[in-house]
Amino acid sequence: MAHQWTDQEGRAYPLSVPAFTNEGAGGGVGAYLLNRAKPYLPPWLGWVATGLAGVVGHQRWPDSAAGGVGLTLTSVALTGVAWAAGKGISKQRRLHSAVTVAAGSAWVTAACLAGPTAGPVDDLFLMGGPAMALSWNVRMIMRHNSEGTAGSSDGGLLEKVGLARAKIGAAKVEPNRVTAPLALQPGEQTNDDVAKALARIASALDLPKAAVRYTPDPDSVRRGELVIVPEDMLSEVVEWEGPSNLGGSIADPLVIGRYDDGAPLVMWLPGDPDAGRNSTHVLIAGGTGSGKGDAALNLLTEILSRRDVIVWFSDPKAFQDFAPLRAGLDWGVEGGSPTEVMVAAVEAVIPARTRWLGAHGYRQWVPEAAQAQHDPGHSCRPDGTACGCAGMPFLIGWFEESANTLRNLGDDVFTGMTQEARSAGAAIFVSLQRPSYDQMSTSTRASLPSVIALGCDPRDEGFALPETVIDAGAHPGAWGNRRPGYCYVVSPGIPEDRYASPGRTFRFTPRTVPVMEQLAAWAQHHGATADPVTAGAAASVAGRAYTGRTTDSGTGPQPAAPRATEEDAMEPAGLLVDPEDAGIDPETELPGDEPGDDTPIFGQEAGHKPSPEEARRLFAQALTEFEDEGRMVVGPKDFTDWCDRHSLSRSWVSLRLKEAAQEGRLDATNTTGRWRIVPALTPA
């Protein structure tokens, strides 16, 4: 698009390349050639003018001594002026100008005094003149093609945007992408200056801000690559067509969309440090309507199509977007207390998995760890013979809309969990409704090295993306929710110069639902099932709430996942103190807690009052019932109806819960007033 590459006067910038200009359009071959030749004519016109000056001057001052003195002085003065005027330009150009002026004026002087055809004067004109004109043409060609003279006084692009004297190297031109190395003035400019000038470059070229990016050279503070993508090829919506690699490994790339130059947008989860890919946790960040749901579907469909991974998935939005894939999950829960249980289970399986991997000689998870262990090199037996242990699939713990869950988990716990998960063959995924620090603390954000940053409020850009990527030209804030699916992906394994390149996810529509359902059925029958170590550790925390597929997956129905209670749904996952219990100090001895006095203090008027022993028995029974239902995290509010039925107060329940924790039947959680039931029958 030519207008984007030439300025208002029709002048080509150093960055312009033939592919993007339309010079010479229309007017026939003659007009075209004249148009192309125009910039090279001035030196030749200068040569002709010099010849005419010699002829005319000879008519005026033939053999005149005074004329000779005047002409010689004029010639010297002109040369001096040319040298002085070239102060701001490059040395070569200054010298070239001065030599040209000196040669031209000396010839005019000789022609005036001796005559243009006398002696060697005409030969000098015919040989020296064209040589001089040609030397200027060569300089022009060199400038357009490679050397670059941004910073010269010819109004170059870089000079216009405040980067005078920076040099642009040979540009690499692809169909919709121009990449040009940039070298800044030593000691005067840094890569930060370019980052600040990107918007002005976009303005000079009449392009959107995101079309101009800069990748600093990691080894130099004054070198980098300027990338310009003039046409937004992402405007076309591309529908999801199914998984990219059904039956592949989770270590293979996950294809979730495409970049603006058409290249596939890929991510890696388990690491291959030899290839610069470290195992990673992922944040999906985007404002409402930015396309977070479809971004997550792209990732989840890719993950479920791999043979060696299991997914534990929590979705407080009741699987609104993910229902067609639910059957493919190893464990799916809705918000509230089931999510608390899942978080506790993830915490519990991490050390167990790390121990197993270590015992089998794996420093980190690799696809071979998911196979039965028939290699003596990966045996847990002291005698070194093959152990044949079941393989351990990669584990993904995915928490949708998880701001509250994370906040209640606490920074230290989450940071520790993510650090340890990396050596446990596990990745944590979280998505946020609003990508901002009100939703997630700095240290929790720092524990998630990978991000899919979709459109957001401009103020939240700094939360979603690292500063270097924003400096390089990434601006998800410019999209808001007007460009659903547009995203920047920062993740280990992706070349860093891609971080600031926008991509777009594939779109999911009602037409894609049957394919997702087929994929979920495939995962159920052919995907991995939890290994005994992971399943055992999960069940030791979650009891029957852990519904992982059994080893004969697909042959029987999965146990129904516990549904969040209505109360859970109303409240964020991971609860703070129950508001109704906020005033209760669990340390205070209440009348009903006095030794030998278990008489309820409230609700005494309602029905039968159980005796203290009976009340304790009923309470123990209630805990067993919760456990049977898979509700493994409880607090006084879960006993509201129960209290009404048995004429017991919630304060009494609060104290009994604390007592049960002392007896080992319950475990404290990170949330005051919430307790995790320790399963009565812990699997071996």
Ligand SMILES: Nc1ncnc2c1ncn2[C@@H]1O[C@H](COP(=O)(O)OP(=O)(O)OP(=O)(O)O)[C@@H](O)[C@H]1O
């Ligand atoms: N890659 C894409 N290409 C085109 N349209 C898309 C793409 N991704 C999402 N959309 C469309 O954008 C709209 C908003 O998407 P979606 O509801 O997933 O956003 P969201 O970020 O999940 O919002 P919310 O937080 O409100 O749930 C939907 O109509 C969806 O079909």
